[in-house]
Amino acid sequence: MRITVTVDGTSYTDDVEPRTLLVHHLREKLGKTGTVVGCDTSNCGACTVHLNGQSVKSCSVLAVQADEGEVTTVEGLARDGQLHPVQQAFRDNHALQCGFCTPGMIMQSIDLLADNPNPDEEAVREGLEGNLCRCTGYQNIVRAVRDAAGHMRPGAGPEAEQVAGGERTTTGVGGDA
Amino acid sequence: MIPAPFDYVAPSTVDEAVRALADAGEDAKVLAGGQSLLPVLRMRLAAPTTVVDLGKIGELKGVRDEGDAVVIGAMTTHYDVQRDPLVHDHALLLARATDTVADPQVRHRGTFGGSLAHADPAGDLLAPALALDAEMVIQGTGGRRTVSAAEFFQDFFTTSLAPEDILVEVRVPKHTGWTAHYEKFNRVAQAWSMVAVAATVRAEGGTVAEARIGLTNMASIPVRATAVEQALVGRSADAETIRAAAEHAAEGTSPTVDGNADVEYRQHLAKVLTGRAVEAAMAG
Numbered sequence: 001m002r003i004t005v006t007v008d009g010t011s012y013t014d015d016v017e018p019r020t021l022l023v024h025h026l027r028e029k030l031g032k033t034g035t036v037v038g039c040d041t042s043n044c045g046a047c048t049v050h051l052n053g054q055s056v057k058s059c060s061v062l063a064v065q066a067d068e069g070e071v072t073t074v075e076g077l078a079r080d081g082q083l084h085p086v087q088q089a090f091r092d093n094h095a096l097q098c099g100f101c102t103p104g105m106i107m108q109s110i111d112l113l114a115d116n117p118n119p120d121e122e123a124v125r126e127g128l129e130g131n132l133c134r135c136t137g138y139q140n141i142v143r144a145v146r147d148a149a150g151h152m153r154p155g156a157g158p159e160a161e162q163v164a165g166g167e168r169t170t171t172g173v174g175g176d177a
Numbered sequence: 178m179i180p181a182p183f184d185y186v187a188p189s190t191v192d193e194a195v196r197a198l199a200d201a202g203e204d205a206k207v208l209a210g211g212q213s214l215l216p217v218l219r220m221r222l223a224a225p226t227t228v229v230d231l232g233k234i235g236e237l238k239g240v241r242d243e244g245d246a247v248v249i250g251a252m253t254t255h256y257d258v259q260r261d262p263l264v265h266d267h268a269l270l271l272a273r274a275t276d277t278v279a280d281p282q283v284r285h286r287g288t289f290g291g292s293l294a295h296a297d298p299a300g301d302l303l304a305p306a307l308a309l310d311a312e313m314v315i316q317g318t319g320g321r322r323t324v325s326a327a328e329f330f331q332d333f334f335t336t337s338l339a340p341e342d343i344l345v346e347v348r349v350p351k352h353t354g355w356t357a358h359y360e361k362f363n364r365v366a367q368a369w370s371m372v373a374v375a376a377t378v379r380a381e382g383g384t385v386a387e388a389r390i391g392l393t394n395m396a397s398i399p400v401r402a403t404a405v406e407q408a409l410v411g412r413s414a415d416a417e418t419i420r421a422a423a424e425h426a427a428e429g430t431s432p433t434v435d436g437n438a439d440v441e442y443r444q445h446l447a448k449v450l451t452g453r454a455v456e457a458a459m460a461g
Contacts, residue, residue, distance in 0.1 A: 001185065018185030018228065021219070040178060042216045043367055045282060054256070054285040060215045061286065062208075064185055065232055111281065129366045130280025 003067040007032060008076025016063045022056075023047045025063035026073060034075040034103050038132070045131030048104035049073045055111035057130070074103035077110075086110050089148035090141070097135035104131050109145045118149055180218035187230040191237065191316050191343055194229055199318050199341040201227035207343065208232070209252060209291025212283045237290070237345065240264060246348045251290020255279075258289050268349045270357035270377040270389075274305040277361050277373075290344045293329070296336045296398075298433075299369035301361065303330060303399040304391030308375050311349045317342040330398040352389075355379045358457035360450045361393075364437065370394050371437050372446040374402075374426070376454035378409070385409045390455070395430040395447055404428045405451055414459045423452035 004013040007030055014029055026032040026049070037059060038046030047058040050072040058071075077084035083091065086109050096102045105128065112119060112127035119127060124145045125138070133141060184201075188194040198205050206225035208214055209232075217223045231237055237252035240261045247263045258264055258275045265272050278284055278292070278301050292302045293313070307326045314323050318341050329336050338344060357377035361370045373393035379386045388409045390402040404425035412418045427444035434440055 017182065019180040019182055019218070021179070021215075024179070040219065042212070042283070045280070048282055055282045056286055057282045059219070060212055060283070062185075062211070062215070062230075064187070065208075065211070065230065108282065127281060130282045 001064055003064055005063070005066045006070045008071070008073055018062065018064050020063040021059055022049070022051075022061040022063045022066050022071070023058035026058060026071070032073050032075055035073045036100060036103055038100060038104070043132060044101070044104070045108060046101050046104040048107040048131065050107060050111065055108050072107075074106055077106070084110070085151045086113070086145070086148040089144040089151065093140050093144035093147055095137065095140040095144035097137045101131060101133045105133065105141055109148065112145065113149055113152060117152070119145070121146070178219050178221060181221055181224035183225055184227045185230065186227065187233045189233050191234060191345055194231060194234060194343055195316055195318060195341055197227070197229045198343070201229065203340050205229055205340065207294070209294070210254060210287040212279065212287035213291070213295045213297070231343070243348070246350050249289055249347045249349060251294075251344045251346055252288050253290070255284035255287050255289065259284065267351040267353050268309055269355060270305045270309060270352070270359065270375055271302070271349065273357050274301045274359040274375055277301055277359055280367055289347065293347065294336060294338060294344045296330055296334050297369070298333055298397055298399070299394045301359065301370060301373060301393060304373065304375040304393040305359065306347065306349075307399045307401060308377060308389040308391030309349050309352060311347050313344055314346045314348060315342050316345050321345070323348070333397045352377060352379070356458050356461045358454045360454035360457065362446055362450055372432070372443050372450060374447065374450040374454040376451070376458040378455065378458045380414065380459060383413045385412060385414050385459070388455070390451065392426070392430065392447055395427070395432045395443060397433070400430055402426050402451060405455075409455065414455070416456070419452055419455050419459075423448050423455065426451035
């Protein structure tokens, strides 16, 4: 089946089997290996990407379901060599140990901050409920998200998802604020 | 793991979807939000020959006001149900329970109708649907019909949906001004409810005028704690009344035994959690 998906700002048209998971399409067909697979049970959240402006576990979405959609991966966050504020905050706050959960943690943190620009500690922990860190580095992850919140204007995310005038705008399909 | 191969169709209307299911036969599977189905396919616990994706059917999404009921399209996501003002005003219990479903990523994809049709006894939306006397609007090859929640849930992962049927929308009678609480007991984040209690009440002063209580995972299907409801109605909701009423919570239940809990423990939980749920619901 032929699908067209915009990933990190570039449109890709490919033939995929219906059973192909979005995460496998991203990694194996498009080379977006920044998005990782950490479990086989949908629990870990390491494969979190944004689909049409909302965080999803890309192991639990078929590539064909993303047809005509817009995907942002952790590889699409930096701009002109500048890390996204959430990436920078993870770096500044030592919010990664082995780093395997980090792509998913960062993508989910950006989604969380878009919904709640100034979360308290409990809101961060609940917002990251679907992401597991097997190093148990949660203290610094929570610290990083709150630090990032301080450095970002409300809802700031990748350019395609920034909040303007209280509404989330997207360049492609599915404005879903 | 990677799912076994299947044919994929994404119809754009409910009529087409019903036809696709009828054509595909018994080994077809409906894909709603996919947050239960895709893990099952990935682990190859199921290998349907055809997957019928409802994701492109616009008429299945959204919430609307229909006089005495709030009507929720089956493909409305948990995220949208959580934030819907009609749901908040007229079916608060459903919003409260939906807040506790899985995690944010899953709530972005998972759907109200998919969750009900999946009918996992540990699923968090079955008991609220039962407690609120929801009605399921189903379309099959013979047209549309409406089934009460009490008739809809039949057994573990089993509903009155025939293989070619699609759950179109859910009519939730308005419970305007009722307060609500969903009290869930699980071991770790993301885990299924070991037991949970869905409680919604209409208070007049400090008195319980009406109460609806549903139990999650206390049988193969959601159950109503009618004895608790009866023990509350017409009484002032002081701590002693609530405690005494909650003692009835396990009556007539037949929970399963698994690695988490045996029958006795689940019945104990049902009583304790019912007390907490009613107290929190009364507090608003």
